[in-house]
Amino acid sequence: MKAVLCKTYGPPETLVVEEVSSPIATKGRVVISVKACGVNFPDTLIIQGKYQIKPPMPFSPGGEVAGIIKEVGEGVTHLKVGDKVFSLTGFGGFAEEVEADAKTTLLMPEGLDFITASSVMYTYGTSYHALKNRAELKVGETLLVMGAAGGVGLAAVELGKIMGAKVIAAASTDEKLELCKKYGADEIINYSTENLKDRVKEITDGKGADVVYDPVGGQYSEPAFRSIAWKGRYLVIGFAAGDIPSLPLNLPLLKGASIVGVFWGAFAANEPKESFQNFKELLGFIAQGNLKPHVHAQYSLEQASDALYEMLNRKVMGKVVVVN
Numbered sequence: 001m002k003a004v005l006c007k008t009y010g011p012p013e014t015l016v017v018e019e020v021s022s023p024i025a026t027k028g029r030v031v032i033s034v035k036a037c038g039v040n041f042p043d044t045l046i047i048q049g050k051y052q053i054k055p056p057m058p059f060s061p062g063g064e065v066a067g068i069i070k071e072v073g074e075g076v077t078h079l080k081v082g083d084k085v086f087s088l089t090g091f092g093g094f095a096e097e098v099e100a101d102a103k104t105t106l107l108m109p110e111g112l113d114f115i116t117a118s119s120v121m122y123t124y125g126t127s128y129h130a131l132k133n134r135a136e137l138k139v140g141e142t143l144l145v146m147g148a149a150g151g152v153g154l155a156a157v158e159l160g161k162i163m164g165a166k167v168i169a170a171a172s173t174d175e176k177l178e179l180c181k182k183y184g185a186d187e188i189i190n191y192s193t194e195n196l197k198d199r200v201k202e203i204t205d206g207k208g209a210d211v212v213y214d215p216v217g218g219q220y221s222e223p224a225f226r227s228i229a230w231k232g233r234y235l236v237i238g239f240a241a242g243d244i245p246s247l248p249l250n251l252p253l254l255k256g257a258s259i260v261g262v263f264w265g266a267f268a269a270n271e272p273k274e275s276f277q278n279f280k281e282l283l284g285f286i287a288q289g290n291l292k293p294h295v296h297a298q299y300s301l302e303q304a305s306d307a308l309y310e311m312l313n314r315k316v317m318g319k320v321v322v323v324n
């Protein structure tokens with residue numbers, strides 16, 4: 001089978017496509033014929049050795065796939081050969097076949113296509129955990145989403161609306177903000193051209209945002225924190241801009257505000273029941289037509305490094321997918 005391989009840490013152009021032997025389903029695991037693999041920011045980090053997970057070399061990036069079960073390992077009872085599934089693999093998805101943990105592999109609901117199914121777990125899983133379990137976002141609260149047209153950002157916009165919040169989308173271009181509006185944002189801020197803090201204060205009549213969702217980090221985190229409301233919750237999601245910001249600790253003191261860390265992968269591993277419940281609710285929203293990932297572009301395995309560059313160059317809106 002064909003696979004995109006990372007043989008040495010480096011930028012996307014160091015990836016190669018090669019024929020490798022098919023994986024085998026060991027105990028508790030399955031082999032999936034991959035139809036589509038959603039691309040996420042961690043894929044750009046894992047190939048550079050900058051991610052928490054460092055798989056043994058050579059490995060394929062690609063953390064979430066949709067496809068068809070090819071082989072079932074010993075002890076797996078809820079899946080059989082031929083089932084259409086979607087799965088959190090962590091890595092290995094940029095390939096024609098991948099071995100996956102049966103526990104993180106779910107049957108695809110009726111009506112979901114492979115491309116959509118490969119684009120829901122990371123982004124919606126992360127953003128729902130952040131807004132529901134960590135921020136405890138309430139109906140009528142104001143949610144500011146940074147990097148709002150990105151993968152997890154757009155998911156946070158959609159989920160914020162479903163949860164009854166007023167959503168302010170902030171992003172770097174007007175085109176991205178137009179997309180956020182289509183996905184339900186009530187207000188938009190272009191943080192490349194407008195003063196983020198002043199605009200949030202203006203939109204909220206001086207009160208500030210109750211919850212700030214920040215997957216970007218870098219230079220905008222401090223102004224975003226300064227725009228937070230009394231007893232606000234600031235969700236630390238990630239640092240797509242590259243720099244991990246520091247905040248003066250008088251800021252949370254003055255606002256009675258909380259800085260709340262979000263690590264969805266650890267949540268799913270440590271609290272599997274709660275994580276499964278979140279997925280059940282998310283699949284319900286999808287079935288009702290209330291959540292639909294925006295797929296910006298599709299790439300072949302040979303073009304996988306282009307997909308990663310699109311992400312590193314801030315070109316992606318919503319999701320990109322590698323298809324077989």
Ligand SMILES: NC(=O)c1ccc[n+]([C@@H]2O[C@H](COP(=O)([O-])OP(=O)(O)OC[C@H]3O[C@@H](n4cnc5c(N)ncnc54)[C@H](OP(=O)(O)O)[C@@H]3O)[C@@H](O)[C@H]2O)c1
Binds near residue numbers: 147236316
């Ligand atoms: N904590 C968790 O459990 C968890 C789970 C999943 C992902 N994450 C993290 O969340 C972040 C976003 O992931 P994603 O998959 O949504 O990525 P994405 O689709 O690429 O979105 C990231 C957004 O960040 C902004 N950005 C600013 N500077 C950037 C730069 N130098 N390079 C790339 N993007 C930049 C871009 O928006 P603008 O152009 O509008 O600024 C972009 O849309 C990543 O850091 C990822 O590791 C965390």
